[in-house]
Amino acid sequence: MRSIETIAPIPLDQLKEYFEDKNILFLVKYNESTLKEEHLLTYLSNLEIPSDILFKDMSDLYDMLKIYLKFDRIVDVPILKYFTIQILLEYRGLVEKNYHEDFVEENRALLDIWAERLDSLTLFNFYIVESPQMKSFVKSHGESEYDGNMGINFVQLLNEPLFYEFYQKIDRKNLKYFPTYFNNNMFNGKTLYEYWANENNPLFLVNWGILTNWGQDIDTKEPVDDTPVQ
Numbered sequence: 235m236r237s238i239e240t241i242a243p244i245p246l247d248q249l250k251e252y253f254e255d256k257n258i259l260f261l262v263k264y265n266e267s268t269l270k271e272e273h274l275l276t277y278l279s280n281l282e283i284p285s286d287i288l289f290k291d292m293s294d295l296y297d298m299l300k301i302y303l304k305f306d307r308i309v310d311v312p313i314l315k316y317f318t319i320q321i322l323l324e325y326r327g328l329v330e331k332n333y334h335e336d337f338v339e340e341n342r343a344l345l346d347i348w349a350e351r352l353d354s355l356t357l358f359n360f361y362i363v364e365s366p367q368m369k370s371f372v373k374s375h376g377e378s379e380y381d382g383n384m385g386i387n388f389v390q391l392l393n394e395p396l397f398y399e400f401y402q403k404i405d406r407k408n409l410k411y412f413p414t415y416f417n418n419n420m421f422n423g424k425t426l427y428e429y430w431a432n433e434n435n436p437l438f439l440v441n442w443g444i445l446t447n448w449g450q451d452i453d454t455k456e457p458v459d460d461t462p463v464q
Contacts, residue, residue, distance in 0.1 A: 235259050239288065242267040242274055244281070252283055260285040264294055272301050279309040286312045296337050303344045306383035308390070308422040315390055319397050322348065326403050347380050351388050351415070352400060353408035354378065355430065359441050361416055362427060378410035389421050389429040398436055 237259045240248055244260055252258045262278075264270065264287050269277050275298075278285050289295040295317065302314045321334050325345045332338070338345065354375075361372045391397040419425045431438050 235284070237261050239263060242269040242277055249283075258284065262287050264289050264298075271298065272305070274298075275301060275305050275309050275311070276307065278311060279307045285310075287314070289313070299337070300341060300344075302387060303341065303348065304384050306386055308386060310390060314387075315394060318387075319391060319394060319400070321345070322352070322391075322397075322400055325349070326400060328399055328402055344385070348385055348388055349405065350378060350380065350408040350410060351385070351412065352391075353404050353406075354410045354412055355392075355426075356401065356404060356437065357409055357411065358416055358426060358430060359437050361411075362430070363441070372416075373411045375409045375411055378412050381412055381414045383420070386421065389426065392429045393432050393434050395434045398434070401437065 235257050236255075238248060238251075239261045240263065242262045244262070248260070252260070260283065262274070262285060264274070267274065274287070287298070289298070295313070299314060299317055299321070302309075302311070302318065317334075320329075321338060322345065323329050324332050324334050325338050325342070326349070357372045357375060360368045414420060415426050421429060431442075433439070
């Protein structure tokens with residue numbers, strides 16, 4: 235893939251070049267762009283073309299990460315995914331050196347919310363089994379009070395192999411049933427299953443292998459039955 239360093243908004247002539255050659259990655263120079271912070275993420279989310287952001291210093295990156303952790307629309311920015319994973323691993327105590335200690339402490343409440351969602355995906359791994367008993371087991375953990383769009387980009391981490399180091403430790407108190415996330419196609423028109431079921435996800439692959447050997451099915455239909463457990 236060919237990269238082009240640019241600014242945001244991306245000049246029209248460069249956008250035309252992309253539509254003639256889709257094998258282009260735009261590297262947006264943050265300091266030189268007129269769009270910054272949430273405006274930049276919204277712009278990239280709307281544009282939906284391959285792009286990343288170039289930062290000159292960590293303070294701007296940290297400011298953007300704070301926004302990214304709360305952002306309520308799907309946006310694919312590799313540098314933000316990479317540092318979010320690094321920060322989550324540090325938050326969970328899975329790295330030897332704490333390079334982002336201050337950021338973790340200042341944003342622990344946000345990271346707690348992300349961790350609850352991410353840990354609860356291990357329940358989703360059971361929920362996709364075509365079995366009323368499995369769905370009842372998941373629902374028995376109680377529903378989460380965090381069920382909106384804030385921080386929705388947790389699904390963008392699911393295709394990153396490094397992310398799955400996060401599951402070396404799971405906080406069992408975080409395990410919750412998320413009815414909206416688990417049942418609806420709220421991720422840019424996609425379901426959570428479409429993000430979870432990928433070749434980089436060892437949890438899904440093990441689940442799939444076991445169920446295949448047992449002659450059982452993965453439930454990928456929408457909507458999933460959401461009747462409450464009695």
